[in-house]
Amino acid sequence: MDNIILVAFITGLTAGGLSCFAVQGGLLTGSIAQQVESTSQSSGKTASSSKKKKNNGRRIQPANPKRPAGMIQPILLFTTAKLVAYTILGFFLGLLGSLFSFSSSLKGAIQLAIGIFLVGNALRMLNVHPIFRYFSFEPPSQLTRYIRRVSKRAESWATPLFLGALTLLIPCGVTQSMMAVAVGTGNPLTGAVIMFAFILGTSPTFIGVSWLVTSLGGMFQKYFYRFVALTVLVLGLYAINGGLVLVDSPVSSAKILRAFNSDPPVSVTATTVAPSPAAPASSVSAELAPGSPLTASDTPPSDVNRVVAPPPPTAAVIAQINVENSGYLPDNLALPANLPIELHLITNHTRSCSRAFVIPELGVQELLPATGEKVIQIPAQKAGKTIDFMCSMGMYTGVFQFK
């Protein structure tokens, strides 16, 4: 989860800032211009109408550079209102997503749709084909007309505050993409935090970008826009991959990598253990083959593929996975067929989404404690069967092979 929040913040800081500014910047600068004008009692043209910059069809309106002190209050009010509004929106988007999180397969389907939306948006930004223009939503004319006219009113501090909140109605492409990610989390709080992190990230860029655009001109915009598109493309491919994993598609990056992985599997045989949920890991005696034999006491439970030899019929088999921030160790376990498995999931200050452990095929969805142990019962499976496990977003994966 932390990874996604960091990605949201960095996306805001880098890609989101200019994209948001292109769509919403006029509101801010128009409002500032009006405020500065009304404060200074000056007559004549407003900053917004006299400072328009034309660039490849983009009109960027820099703020009035002559009165930086007068600009601070409306900028802060605008960005604060925007931050609060989008955080609340993120909460409701996460809530919306949670309504649809009935199963990991459905979650995967939603994630796939989000990924396709992101990739479509990226291809739209790269102007690959006109069809991709339909991946962006246009607010109704009546709405944009209303917002535009409000932005031109010279009023009190309430105007930038109101306009900041109104940016909810005209999200830019990258913001729309991040909103889709918030839905995909299926958690109101995570959705709120993601949108907060994203908008927080956009804020310094949003404020500073007018200086950059005026200083560096069209070249800056051209390359920055491509960078925005590529970032969204990567996010989209990432989401599609996660979705493919969750819907148990035969094609996903983890499965492809696993297919090409030429490392010989580490075979471990173990004796039986008593069927007790609290059985310590040391009750398994393990031996590595090929390679140097290990005893249970010096075998780290996290670094082996474990094959547990058929125990007596009354015994259960204990398998253990260490749930780490970067994934599952081991992530490829060979388990005995036709026996129930007691799976121990061990967390130790684990903060990433690997804590949201999912086995789609068995309908298992568990949120593990940050530090602790969770036991999951896996029913006996036939030999040759493979079952995938993963985090709830499909980022970290692994597989059980029954032999």
Added chain:
Amino acid sequence: MARSTFNIPNMFCPACVMHLEGLEDELDGILSIKASYQKQRMDVEFDEKRISEQSIRAAVAGLGYQIS
């Protein structure tokens, strides 16, 4: 009242819609503008006694857009 449709082939994002529709407030004689990024088009209703099509074209070009 007259209506004209202009093709704007270099609208590159939905923000262009807002910029173009903003001409409603800036040009005297314009009754309404409906721009579409998806269709790369702008439909304008205007009072031909107060503003000419040429003036509208000039204003659009002034924003940096191609017009046909």
